[in-house]
Amino acid sequence: MYSFDVVRPKSVADAVAALGEEEAQALGGGQTLIPSLKQRLAMPSVLVSLASIDEIKGVSSEGGAVKIGGGTTHGAVAREVASSYPALAAMASNIGDPAVRNRGTVGGSLANNDPAACYPAAALASGATIVTNTREIAADDYFQGMFTTALEEGEIITAVSFPIPEKAAYIKFEQPASRFALVGVFVAKFGDGVRVAVTGASEEGVFRWTEAEAALSGDFSAAALDGLSVPADGLMTDLHGSAAYRAHLIGVLTKRAVAQA
Amino acid sequence: MTKVTMTVNGKSVSKEVRGNMLMTEFLRDELHLTGTHVGCDTSQCGACNIHVNGENVKGCTIFAAECDGAEVGTIEGQANADGSLNAIQQAFQDHHGLQCGFCTPGMVMSAASLLKENPKPTEAEIRHYLEGNICRCTGYHNIVKAIMAASGQDVSSIAAE
Numbered sequence: 001m002y003s004f005d006v007v008r009p010k011s012v013a014d015a016v017a018a019l020g021e022e023e024a025q026a027l028g029g030g031q032t033l034i035p036s037l038k039q040r041l042a043m044p045s046v047l048v049s050l051a052s053i054d055e056i057k058g059v060s061s062e063g064g065a066v067k068i069g070g071g072t073t074h075g076a077v078a079r080e081v082a083s084s085y086p087a088l089a090a091m092a093s094n095i096g097d098p099a100v101r102n103r104g105t106v107g108g109s110l111a112n113n114d115p116a117a118c119y120p121a122a123a124l125a126s127g128a129t130i131v132t133n134t135r136e137i138a139a140d141d142y143f144q145g146m147f148t149t150a151l152e153e154g155e156i157i158t159a160v161s162f163p164i165p166e167k168a169a170y171i172k173f174e175q176p177a178s179r180f181a182l183v184g185v186f187v188a189k190f191g192d193g194v195r196v197a198v199t200g201a202s203e204e205g206v207f208r209w210t211e212a213e214a215a216l217s218g219d220f221s222a223a224a225l226d227g228l229s230v231p232a233d234g235l236m237t238d239l240h241g242s243a244a245y246r247a248h249l250i251g252v253l254t255k256r257a258v259a260q261a
Numbered sequence: 262m263t264k265v266t267m268t269v270n271g272k273s274v275s276k277e278v279r280g281n282m283l284m285t286e287f288l289r290d291e292l293h294l295t296g297t298h299v300g301c302d303t304s305q306c307g308a309c310n311i312h313v314n315g316e317n318v319k320g321c322t323i324f325a326a327e328c329d330g331a332e333v334g335t336i337e338g339q340a341n342a343d344g345s346l347n348a349i350q351q352a353f354q355d356h357h358g359l360q361c362g363f364c365t366p367g368m369v370m371s372a373a374s375l376l377k378e379n380p381k382p383t384e385a386e387i388r389h390y391l392e393g394n395i396c397r398c399t400g401y402h403n404i405v406k407a408i409m410a411a412s413g414q415d416v417s418s419i420a421a422e
Contacts, residue, residue: 001281002281003279004280005263006263006280006327008326027327034283034304034324035303035322037281038302047280075316096393097307097392098371098392099304099371099393100304100393102318103318103319103323
């Protein structure tokens with residue numbers, strides 16, 4: 001790693017001030033950033049740890065939604081939304097491994113927007129609102145391509161508000177070495193329609209499968225998806241799977257998610 | 262350099278550290294507690310697992326500066342006060358839960374966290390919890406058996422003798 005300092009502000013205001021320094025970078029749980037630093041893929045002068053800011057941790061309920069502080073770990077989400085939003089809890093409880101879940105945070109995952117991460121699918125399918133220190137961003141406007149989001153420099157995710165669907169499920173086809181999603185599909189059924197978000201597949205990161213949403217909004221059953229498929233164009237190909245294989249998995253996993261929801 | 266103060270296995274320690282010093286480096290190089298192993302150094306293998314404020318974390322993926330003020334537990338603090346092996350360590354010995362021993366500190370630390378959260382885990386729950394602890398010798402059967410035994414449960418159905 002290159003050399004840098006670590007500072008640990010106790011409030012969002014102090015963190016925002018610290019991030020105003022040249023080459024400052026926010027540090028959430030560090031479960032992606034620290035491995036990246038080891039590979040010298042980043043060269044910050046100062047890391048601003050968000051882990052000591054109590055005001056961005058914890059889960060609360062608000063009018064049909066769960067609001068999760070950006071600094072809440074996956075392990076805490078798995079425990080604390082188990083009764084209010086079980087599909088979200090199940091998703092969180094299968095990220096990485098227990099030690100990773102004790103450090104990694106929802107805000108960190110969404111800020112990084114890894115194209116194979118689980119949280120982007122949950123946020124997009126739920127129609128979540130990403131709350132920062134300056135504004136609220138709808139999930140539909142937030143994800144802007146692989147590792148790219150609507151966040152400005154120095155902007156901090158303070159909370160994420162997930163509307164609670166009538167039914168939902170997330171199915172991840174796990175890449176066994178990394179435990180990231182080779183493909184993951186989150187299906188959420190609301191009173192006014194169904195949202196389907198796919199991670200792990202596209203070169204543009206998480207996306208909504210709108211044809212499946214239309215079919216499922218009329219008939220929420222796996223059979224409603226018969227004959228629908230996602231074109232392989234624009235999907236990722238790597239040593240773990242071809243674009244065509246990923247396209248096939250999207251169809252299979254969406255059906256499984258509907259069946260499980 | 263930043264000064265950090267933390268409690269490691271019940272003892273208070275203070276040191277000046279670089280911002281980029283990992284907990285594995287702090288424990289091994291500064292405190293000479295070499296029981297916490299560095300296997301992959303990429304947060305996959307779990308040989309470096311330690312407890313920070315009671316939670317199981319990867320020592321290679323957390324900075325010493327992030328542990329300022331924390332209660333830290335390592336494998337060196339796991340034995341009973343009289344120096345005898347604790348129930349988990351003894352079960353690893355009794356059930357041959359290790360061969361080369363490299364992964365064992367991390368396995369024992371993970372097992373302790375699992376049994377704290379879930380005192381009577383099923384075999385499937387143990388295997389799921391150990392997803393982040395890699396062993397290249399045992400094939401895991403005897404590790405699972407040892408953790409089952411440490412939880413006071415019957416192990417006869419776990420793996421072939």
